[in-house]
Amino acid sequence: MTDEEDLITVSNLTMAYGGRVIQREINFSIARGDVFIIMGGSGCGKSTLLRHMIGLAIPASGEILIEGKNFFSAGDEEQKAMRRNWGITYQSGGLFSDLTLGENVAVPLQQYTAFTDGEIRDLVDYKLALVGLYGYQAYYPGEISGGMQKRAALARAIALDPAILFFDEPSAGLDPLSSRRLDELIVEISASIGGTVVIVTHELASIFSIATNAVFLDAESHTQLDVGSPRHLVENSRHAVVRQFLSRGNAMPVAIGGERNP
Amino acid sequence: MNPLSSKATFEIKHHGTNPCLLLEGNWRDSRERPTVEAMESALDGALNRGVPRVSIVLQDDVVWDARLMAMLIRLHRYCRDRNSELDLNATPDAMQRLFRLATAVDNPPSRPPKPPGFLARLGEGLSHIADDVGRFLAFIGELAVAILRFVTGRSQTRIRDLFYFIDLGGPKAVGIVSLISVLVGMILAYLGSVQLRQFGAEVYVANLVGLGMVREMGPLMTAVIMAGRTGAAYAAQLGTMQSNDEVDAVTTLGLSPMEYLVVPRVLALILVMPPLVILSNSIGLGGGALVAAGMDVNFVQFINQAQDAVSLGDVTTGLVKAVVFATLIAIAGCQAGLQSGRTSAAVGDATTRAVVHAVVYLVVADAVLNILYDKLEI
Ligand SMILES: Nc1ncnc2c1ncn2[C@@H]1O[C@H](COP(=O)(O)OP(=O)(O)OP(=O)(O)O)[C@@H](O)[C@H]1O
Numbered sequence: 055m056t057d058e059e060d061l062i063t064v065s066n067l068t069m070a071y072g073g074r075v076i077q078r079e080i081n082f083s084i085a086r087g088d089v090f091i092i093m094g095g096s097g098c099g100k101s102t103l104l105r106h107m108i109g110l111a112i113p114a115s116g117e118i119l120i121e122g123k124n125f126f127s128a129g130d131e132e133q134k135a136m137r138r139n140w141g142i143t144y145q146s147g148g149l150f151s152d153l154t155l156g157e158n159v160a161v162p163l164q165q166y167t168a169f170t171d172g173e174i175r176d177l178v179d180y181k182l183a184l185v186g187l188y189g190y191q192a193y194y195p196g197e198i199s200g201g202m203q204k205r206a207a208l209a210r211a212i213a214l215d216p217a218i219l220f221f222d223e224p225s226a227g228l229d230p231l232s233s234r235r236l237d238e239l240i241v242e243i244s245a246s247i248g249g250t251v252v253i254v255t256h257e258l259a260s261i262f263s264i265a266t267n268a269v270f271l272d273a274e275s276h277t278q279l280d281v282g283s284p285r286h287l288v289e290n291s292r293h294a295v296v297r298q299f300l301s302r303g304n305a306m307p308v309a310i311g312g313e314r315n316p
Numbered sequence: 317m318n319p320l321s322s323k324a325t326f327e328i329k330h331h332g333t334n335p336c337l338l339l340e341g342n343w344r345d346s347r348e349r350p351t352v353e354a355m356e357s358a359l360d361g362a363l364n365r366g367v368p369r370v371s372i373v374l375q376d377d378v379v380w381d382a383r384l385m386a387m388l389i390r391l392h393r394y395c396r397d398r399n400s401e402l403d404l405n406a407t408p409d410a411m412q413r414l415f416r417l418a419t420a421v422d423n424p425p426s427r428p429p430k431p432p433g434f435l436a437r438l439g440e441g442l443s444h445i446a447d448d449v450g451r452f453l454a455f456i457g458e459l460a461v462a463i464l465r466f467v468t469g470r471s472q473t474r475i476r477d478l479f480y481f482i483d484l485g486g487p488k489a490v491g492i493v494s495l496i497s498v499l500v501g502m503i504l505a506y507l508g509s510v511q512l513r514q515f516g517a518e519v520y521v522a523n524l525v526g527l528g529m530v531r532e533m534g535p536l537m538t539a540v541i542m543a544g545r546t547g548a549a550y551a552a553q554l555g556t557m558q559s560n561d562e563v564d565a566v567t568t569l570g571l572s573p574m575e576y577l578v579v580p581r582v583l584a585l586i587l588v589m590p591p592l593v594i595l596s597n598s599i600g601l602g603g604g605a606l607v608a609a610g611m612d613v614n615f616v617q618f619i620n621q622a623q624d625a626v627s628l629g630d631v632t633t634g635l636v637k638a639v640v641f642a643t644l645i646a647i648a649g650c651q652a653g654l655q656s657g658r659t660s661a662a663v664g665d666a667t668t669r670a671v672v673h674a675v676v677y678l679v680v681a682d683a684v685l686n687i688l689y690d691k692l693e694i
């Protein structure tokens with residue numbers, strides 16, 4: 055497989071809960087190294103799309119290929135190997151509440167590697183330090199703030215230096231500054247470990263500051279309206295909804311884009 | 317040289333005054349990798365001389381992963397504590413960026429409180445028993461007030477909730493209560509028949525089964541089933557609500573958790589227990605009759621004999637027990653749930669506690685009531 059080939063391809067995907075179609079005819083692809091944003095209004099099916107991509111929900115029709123493989127037609131071992139390459143955070147956290155942060159980050163390392171206890175301890179220290187939580191190993195998720203929980207979830211997601219990172223609203227509920235810092239942290243980390251990132255968000259700051267590509271899902275027509283780079287779409291999308299959605303924060307792209315690379 | 321088989325090594329070089337840690341080989345795949353401690357002690361000499369800076373240099377073909385980064389972060393802290401700094405300017409770009417991120421926030425928080433040791437917990441456990449009793453009594457008091465408000469129509473309890481919990485606890489428990497009751501009735505009959513046959517008094521099996529079910533086994537077995545079924549469910553529901561901030565939301569919305577959450581559950585159980593106990597009594601008698609039929613006591617004889625033996629007073633004592641047991645089970649469940657911690661393990665603990673407390677309350681209450689009935693000669 056060459057590097058130019060697309061890492062993730064979604065073709066003619068229809069997603070439904072029971073008989074209720076959430077989105078249909080979703081088509082896009084994500085290249086290696088992309089920071090890809092799934093955007094759209096609340097309830098349009100962003101989390102649902104992410105759940106389909108990570109193999110937690112079966113497509114009603116259509117197909118999702120990751121590195122050329124369909125998760126649902128892969129065997130057990132292959133599924134496990136695919137999962138090992140993914141780092142995931144969930145919309146409502148997903149940290150194990152009865153494990154400390156250190157134990158939370160250690161879970162994937164113990165599950166997938168043969169590292170010694172000492173190595174795992176050092177790695178846990180390091181991963182928590184990467185997200186600015188050095189020294190919080192012995193705290194329980196209930197003992198730290200919501201923003202810190204988001205970062206701890208990030209530390210667990212990157213524990214294995216995964217090739218693909220999936221984040222569902224990683225910065226939702228944080229103040230604008232922390233939220234931007236977290237977004238930049240995500241991009242910085244994924245660039246350093248050479249990963250591809252798929253992020254669900256409807257926050258404009260994130261969309262403009264970190265995205266290389268994005269898909270816009272629409273709740274009314276139950277399908278995607280547009281795919282492309284947000285900077286391009288804000289001016290040139292065929293759909294007024296998309297242009298409006300993106301230009302609500304007209305001032306933001308300039309300010310944040312300007313500040314990111316001083 | 318094959319990079320996969322190459323060993324991971326390091327050596328200290330000196331450029332002028334500052335030492336330089338040169339990393340070589342495959343740090344990702346090789347089995348034998350030097351430890352941080354080895355690097356630390358190799359650097360100790362220079363650090364003791366007070367060098368301001370230690371540089372890290374990677375040979376061109378070095379293969380590295382997160383474990384090497386983790387080691388360098390530890391080494392960084394070691395040097396910093398000895399007033400020196402680790403310099404990664406000569407390392408690959410990605411390594412420098414990761415290093416910057418990992419060392420950006422470097423002041424650890426104060427340690428969280430350690431969980432107390434076993435002896436300390438034992439001591440605390442003993443002193444908590446007094447608190448427990450106090451809390452239990454306070455809970456009953458609050459509950460009584462809340463139920464009084466409900467009865468006088470001034471409460472926030474929703475009637476819809478009451479019906480929901482009645483449905484949950486009553487009709488859905490009929491199957492399991494019937495099954496257990498028929499078996500208990502049969503067991504009582506067997507137990508009695510072996511003794512009574514020696515005196516040719518088989519027909520008195522009906523007395524034994526009738527009184528045994530109505531006064532004792534009917535209420536008690538139903539209560540044990542309800543403790544495991546409904547009491548545990550109450551604890552799990554309220555515990556999960558606690559961990560989702562739902563109980564806090566009830567409070568801050570100006571509702572009383574007691575009236576809004578506890579009263580419908582307690583009342584529902586109090587209302588469904590007596591019918592279930594009557595069901596249990598009848599089915600238990602049926603089970604007894606089956607066994608008696610095998611000893612030539614026919615069904616009509618059995619029922620007549622049982623009717624003579626069991627008075628309305630006996631049935632009433634059983635139903636009073638049912639109401640008391642229902643109250644205790646619901647209280648044990650709700651109290652455990654509301655006092656649950658916020659982790660998933662804590663919710664599990666709460667459920668266990670609900671069942672264990674309920675069974676203890678049941679046995680104690682049963683003994684107390686039996687003594688009371690005996691003294692009052694009912
Ligand atoms: N488990 C489920 N069963 C049935 N319907 C569901 C389920 N989960 C989500 N839905 C429905 O699917 C639609 C999309 O939900 P989804 O959570 O994917 O939205 P979203 O775009 O992530 O919204 P938000 O931005 O608020 O997180 C919603 O209409 C929701 O009601």
Ligand SMILES: [Mg+2]
Pocket residue numbers: 100101102145222
């Ligand atoms: Mg969502």
